[in-house]
Amino acid sequence: MGTKPSGPLRLLRETHEDRVLTALRNQGPLTRAQLADRTSLSRATLSSIVQTLLAKQAVTEAGLEDAAEVRGRGRPVSVLTLNPAGGLAVGMDLGHRRIQVTVANVAHEIVASDGIACAERTPWTQRVKLAVDLVDELTNRYEISLTSLAGLGVGIVGPVPSDRAGVVRDSLAARFGVPVFVDNNTRLAALAEATWGAGAGMGSVLYLRLSYGVGGGLVLGGRLLAGAGGAAGELGHISVDRDGPRCSCGGRGCLELHLSNLLDEYGGFDNLTPDAIADVATRTGEVLAAACNTVNPELVVIGGELTGVALLRPLRRALRDYTHTQVHHSLRVKPAELGYDAAARGGIALVLTNPPEEAEWRRTSCS
Numbered sequence: 001m002g003t004k005p006s007g008p009l010r011l012l013r014e015t016h017e018d019r020v021l022t023a024l025r026n027q028g029p030l031t032r033a034q035l036a037d038r039t040s041l042s043r044a045t046l047s048s049i050v051q052t053l054l055a056k057q058a059v060t061e062a063g064l065e066d067a068a069e070v071r072g073r074g075r076p077v078s079v080l081t082l083n084p085a086g087g088l089a090v091g092m093d094l095g096h097r098r099i100q101v102t103v104a105n106v107a108h109e110i111v112a113s114d115g116i117a118c119a120e121r122t123p124w125t126q127r128v129k130l131a132v133d134l135v136d137e138l139t140n141r142y143e144i145s146l147t148s149l150a151g152l153g154v155g156i157v158g159p160v161p162s163d164r165a166g167v168v169r170d171s172l173a174a175r176f177g178v179p180v181f182v183d184n185n186t187r188l189a190a191l192a193e194a195t196w197g198a199g200a201g202m203g204s205v206l207y208l209r210l211s212y213g214v215g216g217g218l219v220l221g222g223r224l225l226a227g228a229g230g231a232a233g234e235l236g237h238i239s240v241d242r243d244g245p246r247c248s249c250g251g252r253g254c255l256e257l258h259l260s261n262l263l264d265e266y267g268g269f270d271n272l273t274p275d276a277i278a279d280v281a282t283r284t285g286e287v288l289a290a291a292c293n294t295v296n297p298e299l300v301v302i303g304g305e306l307t308g309v310a311l312l313r314p315l316r317r318a319l320r321d322y323t324h325t326q327v328h329h330s331l332r333v334k335p336a337e338l339g340y341d342a343a344a345r346g347g348i349a350l351v352l353t354n355p356p357e358e359a360e361w362r363r364t365s366c367s
């Protein structure tokens, strides 16, 4: 807010402008109706605020003609975005075997994206160097200037906060001189699915990745929920067998361990029998049902190797059987839509969903 004394009406107007700008920054292109819904402003107030923001060139309007053609009649619909010239965000995924870099502007347009393979044992300092080289290469190839860089969002393997996260954050902050946000790459994939993928435009999304590890993330109100220790949405470590073997997390019979034992027994995802897949689906459905009853999301997104009908049908059945009617009534289940660059995109969304004034606080408090 402004430092000069100002009347209550002006303050209210600035608050309304902030709400509109935040919604567009977090969620990308929105129609006026969607904006009214996200900001809880009346149509009349919103219209006046948008007019001001358009005049200031903070916001741009697009899609008038296309939308009118699609609808064919009535008033044409346009979408509003932040001015693409308002800044860039870089997303990185430092994965087990692959490094991905994606660049987007504040209007959520992807302006560059590429990835390279890296050996599994590559040290973290070396991974950071490879990612920085890839940023340099992409900015040269697409003639992108990083003078208006808002921040970097980086996905890493393993828990955050951690020593590894600290090394990655500090070296990238020193190199680029902007706020750097680091989070687990499966959690960032969750945020990306809620921003660009299967859950685009939805406010509450629960994501679960069934792979050689099982991880997840919870996006509420467009923001990735961290929880007290950064582990909110760790659905892989909910027990599906109370007498099962000990898990490395300290629990017993965790979903991740159960799936991992099955994969060892069958020799990988490709060899799982329909019965084994149904078993995983039912246990996963029970875990998800408990989580859905807790947070009542609009959508469950399933990522990883197992997303076909063989999984989704019994999983939906278990969800129907074990969720409250009110929770189930509004719940949808979809496979993940994003590919290799999901976590890097999530890094971009992490930058954009952290307001600039909070950036310093988030950066220093995450060690």
Ligand SMILES: [Zn+2]
Residues within 6 Å of the ligand: 236, 237, 238, 247, 248, 249, 250, 251, 252, 254, 256, 257
């Ligand atoms: Zn566990």
